[in-house]
Amino acid sequence: MATGRSHRPATRSRGIPEATVARLPLYLRALTALSERSVPTVSSEELAAAAGVNSAKLRKDFSYLGSYGTRGVGYDVEYLVYQISRELGLTQDWPVVIVGIGNLGAALANYGGFASRGFRVAALIDADPGLTGKPVAGIPVQHTDDLEKIIKGDRVSIGVIATPAGAAQQVCDRLVAAGVTSILNFAPTVLAVPDGVDVRKVDLSIELQILAFHEQRKSGEETAAGGAKATAAVTPPTDSSDQGPDGDVPAVMPA
Amino acid sequence: MATGRSHRPATRSRGIPEATVARLPLYLRALTALSERSVPTVSSEELAAAAGVNSAKLRKDFSYLGSYGTRGVGYDVEYLVYQISRELGLTQDWPVVIVGIGNLGAALANYGGFASRGFRVAALIDADPGLTGKPVAGIPVQHTDDLEKIIKGDRVSIGVIATPAGAAQQVCDRLVAAGVTSILNFAPTVLAVPDGVDVRKVDLSIELQILAFHEQRKSGEETAAGGAKATAAVTPPTDSSDQGPDGDVPAVMPA
DNA sequence: CAATCTTTGTGCACGCGTTCACAAAGACAT
DNA sequence: ATGTCTTTGTGAACGCGTGCACAAAGATTG
Numbered sequence: 001m002a003t004g005r006s007h008r009p010a011t012r013s014r015g016i017p018e019a020t021v022a023r024l025p026l027y028l029r030a031l032t033a034l035s036e037r038s039v040p041t042v043s044s045e046e047l048a049a050a051a052g053v054n055s056a057k058l059r060k061d062f063s064y065l066g067s068y069g070t071r072g073v074g075y076d077v078e079y080l081v082y083q084i085s086r087e088l089g090l091t092q093d094w095p096v097v098i099v100g101i102g103n104l105g106a107a108l109a110n111y112g113g114f115a116s117r118g119f120r121v122a123a124l125i126d127a128d129p130g131l132t133g134k135p136v137a138g139i140p141v142q143h144t145d146d147l148e149k150i151i152k153g154d155r156v157s158i159g160v161i162a163t164p165a166g167a168a169q170q171v172c173d174r175l176v177a178a179g180v181t182s183i184l185n186f187a188p189t190v191l192a193v194p195d196g197v198d199v200r201k202v203d204l205s206i207e208l209q210i211l212a213f214h215e216q217r218k219s220g221e222e223t224a225a226g227g228a229k230a231t232a233a234v235t236p237p238t239d240s241s242d243q244g245p246d247g248d249v250p251a252v253m254p255a
Numbered sequence: 256m257a258t259g260r261s262h263r264p265a266t267r268s269r270g271i272p273e274a275t276v277a278r279l280p281l282y283l284r285a286l287t288a289l290s291e292r293s294v295p296t297v298s299s300e301e302l303a304a305a306a307g308v309n310s311a312k313l314r315k316d317f318s319y320l321g322s323y324g325t326r327g328v329g330y331d332v333e334y335l336v337y338q339i340s341r342e343l344g345l346t347q348d349w350p351v352v353i354v355g356i357g358n359l360g361a362a363l364a365n366y367g368g369f370a371s372r373g374f375r376v377a378a379l380i381d382a383d384p385g386l387t388g389k390p391v392a393g394i395p396v397q398h399t400d401d402l403e404k405i406i407k408g409d410r411v412s413i414g415v416i417a418t419p420a421g422a423a424q425q426v427c428d429r430l431v432a433a434g435v436t437s438i439l440n441f442a443p444t445v446l447a448v449p450d451g452v453d454v455r456k457v458d459l460s461i462e463l464q465i466l467a468f469h470e471q472r473k474s475g476e477e478t479a480a481g482g483a484k485a486t487a488a489v490t491p492p493t494d495s496s497d498q499g500p501d502g503d504v505p506a507v508m509p510a
Numbered sequence: 511c512a513a514t515c516t517t518t519g520t521g522c523a524c525g526c527g528t529t530c531a532c533a534a535a536g537a538c539a540t
Numbered sequence: 541a542t543g544t545c546t547t548t549g550t551g552a553a554c555g556c557g558t559g560c561a562c563a564a565a566g567a568t569t570g
Contacts, residue, residue: 043516043517043518044517044518056520059517059519060519062518062519063519067518067519069517069518070518071517071519072517072518073516073517074516074517
């Protein structure tokens with residue numbers, strides 16, 4: 001059956017490493033916060049702390065975008081906000097459809113982080129006729145039957161799937177056939193898509209399982225399980241910035 | 256200020272690489288599906304396809320757990336389900352609290368994927384007195400004032416933060432002080448936690464921004480933007496299993 | 511203008527993760 | 541029992557990402 005896994009050898013988008021791209025939104029958020037406080041410039045050290053990363057890493061990340069800093073001073077906040085926004089493509093308008101308006105879909109529709117970043121919820125789509133017409137987050141839900149019409153009519157290229165797992169692949173196929181080329185999938189399924197379509201997956205259960213793994217290690221290490229956790233003595237919250245287990249290997253991935 | 260980033264040199268949990276741990280839940284889900292269909296054994300090739308990964312990677316991943324396969328045959332589904340569950344710590348009961356019962360919190364409370372994996376929603380907590388006592392997903396919401404009591408009373412070690420960004424750090428501090436040592440954070444903020452506490456972050460907006468980046472590349476590459484996408488000719492959905500942009504560098508990370 | 515101080519930008523080395531490719535192991539047929 | 545065929549388990553090579561450490565660049569002060 002020969003799988004068919006082509007595995008493109010890291011097309012390295014015009015030289016910007018994927019790892020860097022994944023951090024740009026992080027920097028952007030920190031910079032936006034600084035901008036709102038009218039801070040004119042930041043050093044790599046400060047910004048790195050705000051974004052929760054290493055300062056050397058941050059500088060290297062920025063070096064891929066060009067030399068936007070001034071030695072001895074730091075980075076111009078406004079300028080950097082613009083550069084990163086442009087690089088991420090957030091200066092243009094991205095219509096997005098959300099398919100599956102259950103609890104999660106409604107949460108996503110209400111999520112403020114979208115609108116503030118150039119994303120516009122173009123439509124909410126659900127298969128339940130009982131929902132059709134009902135407004136969620138101020139937007140009337142439309143029926144799945146009209147999916148193709150909506151996508152094509154509004155030139156939507158990004159789709160969010162928040163349906164049950166069983167419906168996900170079918171919805172995905174229809175989205176792709178209608179012209180969607182980027183999909184954010186919340187359903188716990190592996191989606192099959194043709195070449196040229198990007199899929200990012202967010203699985204809440206997987207994140208918890210990874211936490212459980214590390215949690216288990218903590219309990220079962222020093223004391224042999226049992227009443228171990230009864231030691232109760234928990235280090236009080238300090239601002240130590242050490243994070244996470246060890247490596248950064250998250251569960252969200254293109255697939 | 257010397258950052259303070261200790262960066263533990265990858266404590267490599269008893270030899271299991273983080274990247275592998277992050278994939279175990281993926282395998283587990285595929286195996287569970289097979290188990291429900293009463294499939295006795297799978298080859299690495301088949302299972303890899305079902306989980307959306309490379310078969311060599313899968314075999315190497317399993318090799319860290321031990322030699323659970325039979326050459327010429329494959330892996331025993333039931334046995335593997337058990338081994339992975341045990342490794343991930345899912346054979347024990349993990350009480351979880353969800354703080355912030357807005358749209359997202361409610362969605363999480365209703366999410367079936369938790370219960371089916373050894374996770375138990377021990378309590379829902381919200382700062383809004385109007386919500387207190389109201390049942391969400393069959394569980395009455397409790398007030399933030401009782402947070403410490405709840406955590407300690409039920410020996411909760413995993414907390415989910417689904418509050419607005421502004422409240423996240425404060426909630427985090429209280430959770431940690433009360434004994435929580437693993438946190439899944441949905442608020443768009445960098446959380447500061449003491450050593451020994453794991454934080455995983457899920458940021459919906461970041462995922463979309465990464466998609467936008469790749470989407471922009473697609474449009475601006477072959478044809479110079481403009482009516483480029485009017486070419487409409489979209490490759491029909493096939494079962495080609497090529498996934499994602501290129502490298503696997505997701506936006507969810509310990510921090 | 512010269513000296514000093516701050517902060518960027520990056521060359522280099524190292525380690526983790528991925529992939530290839532193949533030998534060893536076992537099933538199965540004769 | 542012997543041979544063939546399938547599939548695992550892994551050694552080795554490679555590439556990406558990270559972090560260190562420092563030279564170059566510019567601000568700032570005297």
